[in-house]
Amino acid sequence: MSSRRWLPGRDLALDLGTANTLIHRQGRGVVLDEPSVVAVDASTGDVIAAGRTAKEMLGRTPGSMRAVRPLRDGVVYDPDVAERMLRVFTDSVGVSSVLRPRVVVCVPSTVSPLERRAVEDVAMRVGARQVYVVEEPVVAAVGAGLPLTDMEASTVVDIGGGSTDAAILALGGVVASRSTRVGGASMDEAISTHVQRQYSLLLGEQSAEHIKIEAGSAYPLAETRRARVRGRDLVSGLPRTVEISSDEVRRALDVPVRAVVDLVRDLLDAAPPELAGDVLRRGVVLTGGGALLRGIDARLEHELGVPVRVAEDPLRAVIRGAGRCVDDFATLEPVIVDGRRF
Numbered sequence: 001m002s003s004r005r006w007l008p009g010r011d012l013a014l015d016l017g018t019a020n021t022l023i024h025r026q027g028r029g030v031v032l033d034e035p036s037v038v039a040v041d042a043s044t045g046d047v048i049a050a051g052r053t054a055k056e057m058l059g060r061t062p063g064s065m066r067a068v069r070p071l072r073d074g075v076v077y078d079p080d081v082a083e084r085m086l087r088v089f090t091d092s093v094g095v096s097s098v099l100r101p102r103v104v105v106c107v108p109s110t111v112s113p114l115e116r117r118a119v120e121d122v123a124m125r126v127g128a129r130q131v132y133v134v135e136e137p138v139v140a141a142v143g144a145g146l147p148l149t150d151m152e153a154s155t156v157v158d159i160g161g162g163s164t165d166a167a168i169l170a171l172g173g174v175v176a177s178r179s180t181r182v183g184g185a186s187m188d189e190a191i192s193t194h195v196q197r198q199y200s201l202l203l204g205e206q207s208a209e210h211i212k213i214e215a216g217s218a219y220p221l222a223e224t225r226r227a228r229v230r231g232r233d234l235v236s237g238l239p240r241t242v243e244i245s246s247d248e249v250r251r252a253l254d255v256p257v258r259a260v261v262d263l264v265r266d267l268l269d270a271a272p273p274e275l276a277g278d279v280l281r282r283g284v285v286l287t288g289g290g291a292l293l294r295g296i297d298a299r300l301e302h303e304l305g306v307p308v309r310v311a312e313d314p315l316r317a318v319i320r321g322a323g324r325c326v327d328d329f330a331t332l333e334p335v336i337v338d339g340r341r342f
Contacts, residue, residue: 012095012128013104013322014086016119018071018185019161019289021051021086022316023093024323030316031093036161038085039067045080050088059204073181074108074136074163076118087126100129104322109135109165110179132325136160137167137177139321140287144311148172153271153278157264157300158318159290161185164260166267168275175275178267184290186256187212194252199242201231212293215246218257219295219302246294257296261303268304283307287317 013024016036023032034051041048042064049057057067070082095101103123107116120131137158138148146154146169153170161184167177192208195201203211207229214227225246233240268279283306286297291314301308311317 010099011102011104011326012090013106013319013326014123015106015319015322016071016076016082016086016122017161017318018069018074018163018183020315021089022319023089024319024326025093026326029323030319032089033316034089036071036085037067037069038081038088039065040081040084042066045084047084047088050085055206058206072162072185074160074183075111075115076122079118079122082122083125086122090126095127100127102130102132103128104132104134104325106134106136106139106318106322108160108163108179109137109167109174109177134322134325135165135167135174135177136318137165138169138174139325140165140311140317141167141169141285142321142324143317143319144285144287144314144321146285152282153275154282155267155279155284157260157284157286157288157291159183159260159286159288159293159296160318161289164263164288164290166264168267168271168279170275170278175272176267176270178263178270180259180263182256182259182263183288184209184212186259187216187253187290187293190256191216191249191252194248195229195231195242195244196234198248200234201240201242202234203229203231207231211244211249212253215244215249216253217246217250217294218253218299220250221246221294250295253293257293257299260290260296261300264300265304268306279306283309285309285311287311287314289315 011026015022021036025031035055037054039049039054039057061067070078076082123131140158141156149172153168155168157166163181163183165179168175188208191211192203211227215225228243230241291310297308
């Protein structure tokens with residue numbers, strides 16, 4: 001182990017998410033949390049902005065530039081743009097080009113070898129000396145404080161921006177896992193499609209997300225919430241404002257929410273009978289940004305008949321778990337997929 005000792009303050013954990021990119025630096029905690037959006041010059045490809053500033057440009061850019069999300073469904077969609085975005089982020093947190101860090105990268109559990117290689121390549125090109133790959137539901141469980149090495153099983157469901165990963169963990173390994181490329185972005189699209197069909201109103205990406213945050217729910221709420229949103233009327237072409245209730249948003253979200261419910265049901269069906277009692281005792285823990293959707297825990301509990309709770313600060317559960325791997329190499333070893341050296 002002495003030859004693999006990590007030097008303090010150098011190494012990184014990287015959560016390259018469809019919605020947000022987070023970086024944990026060894027010994028310092030989370031040093032960056034930015035939207036996974038980059039604005040580039042349309043002709044030269046030079047980066048104009050990245051993160052929050054670039055996200056504000058979505059749907060507003062002139063023909064000379066474009067604002068894009070280089071990650072989709074939890075994997076790298078545009079490697080070149082993803083590299084430029086990540087280089088801006090790593091430069092902003094002072095990553096040394098001389099003392100090249102080792103990097104722990106989180107990926108969905110069902111990522112293909114080609115998709116995993118794309119993530120590794122991006123990390124290598126921005127200066128990593130060695131890349132370790134870990135599965136998101138495993139590090140999400142670590143970040144949520146669930147024990148990995150117990151004989152009694154733990155169940156975690158990570159609802160990210162581009163995918164949902166669910167796993168049952170025991171004795172330091174994954175007993176069963178399931179994944180679907182349905183997440184927060186799918187919920188935004190479902191809202192946008194509903195508003196377009198119901199009101200003939202075209203919404204931007206951020207407007208659909210606003211509705212989800214303000215009035216979205218997966219289970220009936222005690223008090224109705226409402227959200228006002230402005231879009232472009234498809235008939236007149238003019239701006240128009242509509243008000244939408246939480247009941248209507250819940251119906252609009254039924255398809256992606258149902259996909260998450262079916263995924264967890266499939267996972268529980270695949271679990272060995274010996275672990276059924278563990279699931280009933282410990283329940284299911286939700287992580288990821290999708291866990292913040294109102295009533296998602298109540299919906300799963302109602303549909304599946306098992307206790308469900310949302311982890312503390314679910315948005316950062318994955319990076320917290322990956323960060324623990326960086327801070328303590330002994331934690332990393334049981335959950336590592338492989339390591340690639342430069």
